[in-house]
Amino acid sequence: MPKILIVGGGYAGFYTALKLEKWLRPGEAEVTVVDPLPYMTYQPFLPEVAAGSIEPRHAVVALRRHLKKTNVVTARVTGIDHASKTATITPEIGAPYEFEYDQIVVTAGSVSRTFPIPGVADNAIGLKTIEEAIAIRDRILTNFQKASNLPAGAERDRLLTFVVVGGGFAGIEIFAEMRSFASALLKYYPNLTFDDVHFHLIEAMGRIMPEVSLPTSLWVIKNLAQRGAIVHLDTQLKSAVDGQIELSTGETFESDLIVWTAGVMAHPMLRGTDLPTEERGRLRVQPDLRVINDDGIVPDAWGAGDVSAVPDLTGKGVGGFCVPNAQHAVRQGKLMAKNIVAVLRGEEPKDYYHENLGAVAGLGLGVGAFQSGKLAIKGVIAWFMHRGYHGLAIPMWERKIRVFSNWILNFLLGRDIVELSAREQPRVAFETFASRPKS
Missing domain, CATH: 3.50.50.60 (FAD/NAD(P)-binding domain)
Structure with a gap:
């Protein structure tokens, strides 16, 4: 065989x-x-995982569960x-x-794909895996908790300054979802205000989201600006050593979370x-x-x-x-x-041909952008289109049901804001109190 x-x-x-x-x-x-990995990751959902809108396990598909006639080797x-x-x-x-x-x-x-920019390899995080999306979510939540115990100053600003490098679809979606998530968290931290949180997106080109028209991309930038998120166009990241951001424009600031999506x-x-x-x-x-x-x-x-x-x-x-x-x-x-x-079977194969019907992006709860030819739809309708398309596009019906159920529960109950960064060292609590033989 x-x-x-x-x-x-x-x-x-x-x-x-x-x-x-x-x-x-x-x-x-x-x-x-x-x-x-024993699972396939549905990457379009990673921004929503990072923003607490989708349970992480629902954005991946177990290979062994659904490939029942295939030998799966991890x-x-x-x-x-x-x-x-x-x-x-x-x-x-x-x-x-x-x-x-x-x-x-x-x-x-x-x-x-990264470039040899000082500090990026040591301090930034990508957005290709479910583990990275979870880590971004936990870092945002942890930083809010730490910042809420600090007086106004440089350290609090550093904890509440978030940077995304790359203005393609992935970069804009994670940037907008993070901004939406941070805004939703403020009601749980009354000592923090909207102006205490800072978001910067760095894009080397003169525009964002090349898959959509220029007017649509400009609308996205304006919408983000209204939500307190700054897009730096024609700007390169020069250094990120120890979280100290240096831009080609000469601007500098500190950040505790740098997300790399530049290709x-x-x-x-x-x-x-x-x-x-x-x-x-x-x-x-x-x-x-x-x-x-x-x-x-x-x-x-x-x-x-x-x-x-x-x-x-x-x-x-x-x-x-x-x-x-x-x-x-x-x-x-x-x-x-x-x-x-x-x-x-001795037959001739066919060529791959796919005419792209359009592009749709989710930009945080209730905000989206859709482009198909000259047709552009923005706002809540595009957001529903984004969720509908990707909710149906994720493989297997059991995953589709979990994702749609997740969205419905979030609508009724709100986002889950529990962070589990302690899972990275799960034995700490046990080791701290465990009895040891006397020497």
């Missing part, structure tokens, strides 16, 4: 495996998914030798081992393979998602999602390729499963 190895259990990998389970006949192929693929069709799998515990396959599907996704890059695991990559480190694939090199198709190798340079046949993609987002990854995963089955 042919062995299909899927490297990565994110959007593209999860949907490829899910649809292979549906379309493969019994005994036609054996599918294995390898990912260091480990890393640390090497691929496609010439011999073997992959090196490295578990967290135990020795690495070789895995032989017949077809390989590379859907390893992307990681945060992504293909997962570096590709460097340990003999698969062909382009100048940005992405896997080279043709429109039907088969891997290619200078000589043509690389047999039995496939790629999709953020890790791959998938041609955008609509002609609207940046540099001629699909942008790295969930819309493309999900659809590419579904098509790739169909194409793999087609090739196994």
Whole structure:
């Protein structure tokens, strides 16, 4: 029985495996998914997780629960030798081992792309994982608790100054959700005022959210300004050493929370393979998602999602390729499963083509922005559109039900403001009072 190895259990990998389970006949192929995490993260929900609007576990989908016919291996693929069709799998515990396959599907996704700015690697946090979103939420809550016990001054300002770097969709959404969350917290801290909390978004370009029209992006900036959140355009972060923010404009201030959303890059695991990559480190694939090199198709190798340079046949993609987002990854995963089955049965695969119908962003409770062509919708209607779209887009009905139930309960009961940062050291309470043998 042919062995299909899927490297990565994110959007593209999860949907490829899910649809292979549906379309493969019994005994036609054996599918294995390898990912260091046992779940797929629905990244569009990370801003709402950070703002306390969604329970963190509801924004992830357990691989083993929903991939019932697939072998799920929780480990890393640390090497691929496609010439011999073997992959090196490295578990967290135990020795690495070789895995032989017949077809390989590379859907390893992307990681945060950073620049060598002093202090960023040591002090900033990204927004690619559920753990990062939880940490952002806990830091905001912890800082409010600490600041409420301090008099007005530099230390309190530092605790209540929040910075986001990057003005794309992810950056604007987390920035606006954090601002909304902070505003909601003020009623629980009567000694803190609206003017005590400071929000700064730093964007190197002259505009934000390139996926929407300029008037819509300007409306977003105006809306954020009315809510006490400052957007710095044409501005670069020069340093963040010890939380001391230095901007290219000469402005300086201190912050205890720096969220980095200034771009992504293909997962570096590709460097340990003999698969062909382009100048940005992405896997080279043709429109039907088969891997290619200078000589043509690389047999039995496939790629999709953020890790791959998938041609955008609509002609609207940046540099001629699909942008790295969930819309493309999900659809590419579904098509790739169909194409793999087609090739196994001696049929011709189909090219990937997706015409983007629009972009929608959530900007905090009751505020959103939608753009489709020249049509722009702003405010509460766009916010409902955002929630409706993503509530239905998250995989599996059990997750959709949990998310919608979460929103309904939040509407009735308000956001949950409990922070659990102590979970990072869960044995402290036990160790503090535990009896020890006398020396």
